[in-house]
Each structure stands twice: as C-alpha cells, then as structure tokens.
Amino acid sequence: MAITTTEKELTNADSDSQLIQDAKLISDSESYVVRSDEPGNATTTRFLHGEPIITSGEDVSNYAVDDRDDGDQSLTFRSLLIGTIVAGLGAALNEIYFFKPIIVVISPTFVLLLIYTVGKAWERFLPTRASFQNRPRLTWMTPIAHFINPGPFGLKEHAVATLICTTAANGSTAVGNFAVQRLFYDSKVNATTAVLATFSTACFGYGIVGLLRPLTVYPAEMVYWTNLPTVAVFQTLHFDKTQTSKRLKVFWATVTGAAAYEVIPSYMFPWLNGVSIPCLASLKASDFVRMTFTNLFGGAQANEGLGLLSLSFDWQYITSTYMSLPLVQQWNSWIGLGLCYVGMLAIYYSNAFQSLSFPFISTDLFNANGTLYNQTAVFGSNFELNQTAYNIEGRPFLSGSFVWSSMTGNWAIGGLIAHTICFYSGYIRDSIKRVRSNTLDDRHYIAxxxxxxxxxxxxxxxLVLAFFAGDTTLPWWGYIIALTLGVFVAPFSNVLFARLGNGIATNGLMKMVAGALHPGRPVANLYFSMWSHDVIATSILLAGDLKLGQYLKIPPRVMVLTQIWGTILGCFVNYAVMTPIVSNQREVLLSPVGTNVWSGQSVQSLNTAAITWSLAGQLYSASGPYVWVPIGLVIGMIPTFIQWLIWKRWPKIGPVEVDKIVLPVIYQYMGWLTAGLNSTILSTILVGIISQVWIRRRHPGWYRKFNYLVGGALDGGAQTMIFILTFAVFGASGVSRPFPTWWGNPNISSPTAVNNLDYCKIIE
Structure with a gap:
C-alpha cells in the first residue's frame, strides 16, 4: 500500500512512549510528521507505522534513549574497585591497538560486559547486610557488609565503573609522543615526566570540557552518536527484565555468536579480512599489472593499497560505528572516500611530488632515491637541526600519499572553522542563551x-593543576601558546563531533604553528602538538563521557571524581604498556610496512610530521616543494564560505539541503586511505547503508529497539574474543601460537613470500 504523509502536532507529551502511543492511535499504517518547535530551532520527526524514524538529536533524546532514573547509588566502594581493576585492562588494550594496523578504540560494550559479569558475581556471592541481621554476635558486621556489597549491582554503579575504565584509556594519544622519542631518537623519557605530561593533557582537556558544557554537552543536538550503542546496552541490562526479556535474549545471543565467529577471521582464516576478487584474478598477470592491482585493490595489510572493492568479514575492524553515525555524516564521508581514490591515484601515477620514487602509501621519510632518510644524523642526540649534516644528507622527501593526507587535513581544519562559524554560530548563541535563561527543554538535561x-x-x-603539571621541553611562552591554541580550536572540534560523530584531526595546524615557533626542533614540535592537538582530542572523548553521564543520570559531581580518577590510572597504565611494546617490536614499528599484527604507522606519522614541520622553511615555504600543504588552510575555508552564501539564497537545490553538505567531513575522508589497513572500507559502507538507509527508514521500530543494542553486542563479543586470543595465541603472555599455514592463512613473513594476505603482490 502506498504510504501517505500527513502532519500532526503532538504537544505536552511526558515521554517518548507517550509520543509513540499518540501516533499509533492516529494510524498504525501511515507515515506522520511530528513537529516540535524550540526557540530558534525547529525540528521534524517522521513516523512510519507509528514508530519514529530517528534522524536528529532531538529524536535521539525523545525516542532512542529512556530518561528513566531509578535514583540508585553510583559511586560506591564496589564500583570504584571494579572500575579501577578493569581500567588497567582497558587502558592496556587501547594502548596495544595504538600499534596495530588499524587503530580501534576498545569498545565500551566490551568493558561494560566484563564489569557487568564481575559486578553481578560480586552481588551474588559476597555477604550483604541481610547476611548478619539475624546473627546477634555478628551484627557489628552489618555496616561493613553493606559498604562492601550494598545489594543489587545497579545501572549507575555499572556506568561509573565503566567510565573509570574508558577515561583511563584516553591517554594513548599523548603517550604516542614518548613512543616516537624512544623509536626515532633513542631517548627514554623519564617516567615521572611522561606520567605528569599525560595527566596534564587529559586534565586540561577536561577543564575545557567543563567550561563548555552549556554548548557541547547539555543540548539535545549534542548527541555523541557513537555512545548510543553503549547507552542501549546499559539500559537493556538494568531496566525491567519483564519488558526487555526479548532484547536481552537478542543481546546475549549476538554477543555469543560474535565471540565464537571472531576466532575465524582473526586467527584461523585471516584472508576474510581482505577478500579481494581483483587480487585473486591477477595472480597470473604480469608483475606490472599485479603491482598496479596491489596499489588499487590491495588493503588487507598496513600500507598495502586503497582496498577498492575489498570486503572485510572481521567485525573487530568494522565495529558498530557506522550503525550509529547519522546518515548525513556517512554520505559526506562516502563522497570524500570516492575523491580519495581519485586524488591518490592521480598524484601517484602523474608522479606529482616525485611519488613514483617512493612507496604508494607510506608515512616514512625518504631520500631522493627512495631509501629511508637518516634523521639521526641530521638532528643528532640533542634533537636540534645540524645544518652541516643537513647539507650532506639533503632534504627529506615525502610519499605522495603523505603529502595528499597533509593537504586534505589542512583543508579539513580550514573547513571546520569556516563551517562552524557560518552554519553553527546561530545554534551556539541560542544554546548558550537558553542554558543561561534556564529555558533549555531537553528532557535529559531537565531530569x-x-x-x-x-x-x-x-x-x-x-586547568590550573594541569598547567603546572606540564613538565615540558618547550620554553614557557611556547607552552602557553600551545595551550591557548588548543583552547581556541576545542569548541569547533567538539561541536562538529557531537553533532555528526565525526572529528577533524587538527594536528596539521598545531605542527604548522610549532614549526614556525620552534624551527629545527622536531621534539619540541611533538610536545607543542601534545599540549594543543592532544588536549583537543582528549576533550572530545571526555565530553562524550559527560553526555553519557547525562543520558544515564549520573550525578555531575560523581562524574568529575570518576573521570579524574580514571585519568590518573590511565597515565600510569598507558606508559607502562607502551614501553615493552616499543622495546620488543622495535624493528616492526620502524618498518614502512609492518605486519598484519603490529604496525608503526601512527608513530611514524607523528615523527614524519614533526620532522617536516621543523624544516618548514626548507619544505613548506613559498620556494619549498610542499608549499600547497600550508596553503590548504585557506583553501579549506573559501568553498565553505561560498556554500554559505548559496545556502542563504537557495537553502535547498533539488533534493539536496545545502547545509547538509559538510565540506570538512568530505575533506577529512579525502585523506582517509593514506595509511593503515584499507580492506574494511566497503564493509563499513555496507553496514551504514543497511543500518541507516534500510533499517532506520523501513523498519524504525526494530531500529529504535535493537539497532544500537545489536551493534554494541557485536563489538562486545568480538573484542572479548580478541582479548582472549591476545593472551592465548597472539603472544601477549610471552608465547605465540600461530595457526597452521594454509591457503586462508598464508605465511606472509616468509622471505620467499610473494603475496599479501589478500593475494595481491607484495611490493618491495
């Protein structure tokens, strides 16, 4: 039957269920548009068969997340102790993934499942107050037992323990700078310095978030979309079991199935992470054809190729991210990815920036003949430019992919600033005004x-504590400028991430400024970036946690204590885990390619950017070979300003709403394939299409009840098994037990190997 659309004003509804029931009373087969007008921010919700189609932040607030608050305890001895113990695990795993071919943030669902298991066992097996009430000689134990085991393990205790863990894991970005010093400068940073510096970046980011709460946390449109699977799992586990029994069955069945399946692609049959029909078809082709196919279609290993048409069946790398990101973010990213394929191939095969002399994808520094650049000779033990040595070695060269990544990264930064000012400034003013006048009507904020x-x-x-904890090699004025720059950019990054679930890497801007302030000093460049870009990255993660606390009704003061404690734990754990990895995997991490288990792409990229920007006068000046990289900041701003002028005159052109074209997101994804493992791209797109295009629009009821829940369960199951395999067979326990070699698990580390995991040719 054809679906008709009418409009119905539904007002004075007390909850999402009431809104849905009202729509169902009107008709259970037609599609309705429900309009809700806030001051200066009209929104539209479409109903299909009486179920809301989740599109905007207000839809999420009203229909996807329950505002129920049982008033249960949050910060208890039990939640604090369990969170502290599991925080060590979560921070360690996040740090391990920093050195993987694909950087995967440990799913909060994996952490919360582990904590839930421990918490329910604690609740069941440890004595409670009731255990001693009828035993006169032991009544003195009653308050002690209640302190240790206060009864049912509730949602808020569970959330606090989980947030301690996720906060602890946020320090891996700052610790990466110390890994660079160990790998490329053979400098072992003092542990106290490293811990204090990590604490400084995290707390400074948290201080910024706290001051920006009226803008980046409180309003309904500040969703932090990737948190929604976590919220769904929390509420499913703890709310009325009689009403959620079906959801619980689906959840645990999905967790179990995902965990059992993950053994196959991650251990027994790794070819499934990069199924490439073109690579298989080229096995008997000439070397030139196979090398070209590797660049275009290969992607199952780090820095292999673009992964075009490859399919991945390994959920640990696909993740539920694209089951939660809004469709507007995803189709902007698809445009960017398409342009990335075109741009990278055009640069390489046109030999722009002498690209043919270097690997197709690499984050390393090279000599003109393609050998690795001897940065140790140029910068020496004092980490400062030796002009004589530089004259002998010559200038470093960059791969075409790295130049492309740097250019698109700067376009994205320029576009971020312009887009926020042009399209979000009215929203920003309105949000701050409504919070100050106490008229913000988001139901979770009110609750x-x-x-x-x-x-x-x-x-x-x-902020003051973080400032004085920052023991740094920078001069005091450089330190202050770095922090000031981070404070300036943080609101722009937070607003875009909260609204779209997409962050813009601002590292390029920070390193550019550092290069101008501290020429010839790459390590100073690293530290400048740490107290500017890493502060921003941490602020986004912590703001997302604050929003999670708002959704789950965790008292704000408890949130502060929880996140500070998690930050302190993470400072120690991240550094302690980084040290042995860098020592034991040094050769692999320094390799331009790495393996399918370990990769130095992240630290190599940090080092390369620091080196090149410390040589900004030689490389990025008007007479330098890469002058288009810094110009990219302006290039990124201009199209957005033109777009804004068009939008003011023509808000909608055909079916396209002009303001829904988010150029900084497009630019960001134009440089998305320039490092790492790219065989997962098509699979993530398909997951996004199935979830956000088909299920969300055609089956909104299932989407509202199960989409985020199933996504979180898939993450939890896959990463639980990865954790087990890491210690059982991947060598974390000291003994590696590789699966026997066969066609689906080729021995790619053999000196005679000619094929990658996906059977594209290994390019030496």
Missing part, C-alpha cells in the same frame, strides 16, 4: 537538575 551541578571553579582548578 539532571535534581542533582547538584559541579561548579565551574572545579574545572578552573583542574
């Missing part, structure tokens, strides 16, 4: 008013 808010001066104290 949190029963709890005492953390005063702004708490966050100001954090």
């Amino acid at each position: 949190m008013k029963k709890y005492k808010e953390a005063p702004w001066w708490w966050y100001l104290i954090l």
